[in-house]
Amino acid sequence: MLLLAVAVVLGLAVGVLLRPAPSRLPEQVSGDAGLAARARAVLGEDHRALAVAVVGPGGTRTAVIGAPAGARFETGSISKGVTGLLLAQALERGEVRETTRVAELVPELAGAPVGEVELRQLATHTSGLPVQPVTAGQLGRNLWATASGANPYPASEAERLATLRGTPLSQPPGTYSNLGFEVLGLALARAAGTSYPELARERVLEPLGMDAAGYPTSPDELGALDLRGESGSGRVVQPWLGQAMAPAGGLRADVGDMARLAGALLDGSAPGVDALEPRQAFRGHQIGWAWITSEAADGSRHVWHDGGTGGFSSWLGVDRDRGTAVVVLSATADPVDEGAEELLRTEGSR
Amino acid sequence: MWSSVLLLVAVAVVGWFVLTAWSTGRAAARDRDRLVAAAVEAWLVLLWVRAAVPLPGVLSWCWVGAVAATAVGVAGAARRWGGLPWRAGPRGRPDQPVPGWRRRLAVAGVALSLALGVAATVVLA
Numbered sequence: 001m002l003l004l005a006v007a008v009v010l011g012l013a014v015g016v017l018l019r020p021a022p023s024r025l026p027e028q029v030s031g032d033a034g035l036a037a038r039a040r041a042v043l044g045e046d047h048r049a050l051a052v053a054v055v056g057p058g059g060t061r062t063a064v065i066g067a068p069a070g071a072r073f074e075t076g077s078i079s080k081g082v083t084g085l086l087l088a089q090a091l092e093r094g095e096v097r098e099t100t101r102v103a104e105l106v107p108e109l110a111g112a113p114v115g116e117v118e119l120r121q122l123a124t125h126t127s128g129l130p131v132q133p134v135t136a137g138q139l140g141r142n143l144w145a146t147a148s149g150a151n152p153y154p155a156s157e158a159e160r161l162a163t164l165r166g167t168p169l170s171q172p173p174g175t176y177s178n179l180g181f182e183v184l185g186l187a188l189a190r191a192a193g194t195s196y197p198e199l200a201r202e203r204v205l206e207p208l209g210m211d212a213a214g215y216p217t218s219p220d221e222l223g224a225l226d227l228r229g230e231s232g233s234g235r236v237v238q239p240w241l242g243q244a245m246a247p248a249g250g251l252r253a254d255v256g257d258m259a260r261l262a263g264a265l266l267d268g269s270a271p272g273v274d275a276l277e278p279r280q281a282f283r284g285h286q287i288g289w290a291w292i293t294s295e296a297a298d299g300s301r302h303v304w305h306d307g308g309t310g311g312f313s314s315w316l317g318v319d320r321d322r323g324t325a326v327v328v329l330s331a332t333a334d335p336v337d338e339g340a341e342e343l344l345r346t347e348g349s350r
Numbered sequence: 351m352w353s354s355v356l357l358l359v360a361v362a363v364v365g366w367f368v369l370t371a372w373s374t375g376r377a378a379a380r381d382r383d384r385l386v387a388a389a390v391e392a393w394l395v396l397l398w399v400r401a402a403v404p405l406p407g408v409l410s411w412c413w414v415g416a417v418a419a420t421a422v423g424v425a426g427a428a429r430r431w432g433g434l435p436w437r438a439g440p441r442g443r444p445d446q447p448v449p450g451w452r453r454r455l456a457v458a459g460v461a462l463s464l465a466l467g468v469a470a471t472v473v474l475a
Contacts (some may be wrong), residue, residue: 009416014417016414018400147401233401349393
């Protein structure tokens with residue numbers, strides 16, 4: 001009986017110690033205390049760190065909870081939105097056409113199925129490419145990432161090109177594709193004669209004053225302000241870094257930078273803002289060059305993109321009718337979309 | 351869908367281990383080799399569920415309960431340990447002598463299972 005009691009107590013102790021649950025937000029706040037309190041109420045306490053920005057007629061308010069004001073978060077697929085802005089700019093500059101085929105810009109892919117894909121298809125998830133490489137190697141990396149918290153997307157550009165040559169266009173239109181945006185970013189960089197991170201820096205980050213933002217591709221490029229994120233079960237995971245993934249999910253930024261991006265999308269001053277214009281149906285919404293337009297229950301239209309990596313979750317949305325934009329960055333991987341949308345609805349009427 | 355399946359598998363594996371550790375009937379573990387393997391399997395599946403399946407709110411406390419259940423199984427295994435051979439004979443003839451090489455294989459199997467459990471803990475926890 002004593003043995004049983006000891007076992008139960010020890011088992012519960014180990015279980016509680018390892019209980020799969022995200023961290024709770026600490027009290028540490030920088031920025032707007034009122035916004036921080038509102039973010040806690042709407043988005044909950046289950047985050048390792050949380051940053052929120054609201055851009056509206058009254059100006060820009062930001063709050064960071066559980067991290068320094070300049071802490072950089074992984075923004076995940078919001079990076080695709082930046083790639084969409086780059087496509088719109090390349091079209092304006094005449095560097096590419098909507099119908100330019102991938103192989104015209106990336107000759108290594110001539111003769112491969114993906115070489116025949118048009119840029120507009122990549123930007124609207126209608127290329128037929130899968131969400132990610134369908135290879136035994138990628139499956140193994142995904143499993144290892146699940147088991148150990150490792151980065152599943154460390155591929156270099158050359159490695160990705162080799163994989164892409166054998167990738168069929170077998171997915172139905174509307175299949176969300178990280179791979180598609182990796183190809184799009186690479187193609188746009190080739191059209192401009194530079195690398196993707198440099199292209200994004202020149203044409204989006206610098207013009208908008210997003211001075212801290214960037215596309216680190218190796219751990220050496222991370223600094224003290226680069227947060228480590230955690231999975232939904234509270235395990236600290238490795239940062240997602242990789243040359244190939246940069247156009248689809250490699251952007252790291254602090255909340256001030258993301259507020260500047262959101263503000264420029266809201267007032268139409270962002271370079272390549274035409275990317276937000278809806279071009280076709282996408283899973284019950286409309287999609288432009290990466291940016292999704294949704295109609296809310298109250299009839300308002302939100303243009304948005306979300307993001308998720310192994311340790312982060314993010315959302316950026318603008319409501320031009322109300323003149324409001326919201327950014328949410330979390331250092332925990334559980335999605336923040338629902339709370340962020342609520343913030344956009346409610347903060348717009350404040 | 352797959353996460354529900356994984357949760358059901360976890361419940362089944364942990365339940366089976368507790369049963370084999372405490373039962374005195376047909377489900378009872380007949381040797382140390384299989385008892386340790388069942389314990390490690392239960393621990394592995396718990397760690398894998400923790401790493402791979404979202405367990406919001408009350409589900410995370412269910413996971414804690416499953417760890418406690420596994421500990422109860424370990425207590426049962428400890429209670430029976432002294433009375434079990436490293437490797438039992440065939441079912442129906444448990445007292446039939448087991449060749450020495452099979453006993454040594456069983457000891458090695460137990461050591462391997464424990465090493466696997468430790469390695470999995472380091473990676474998954």
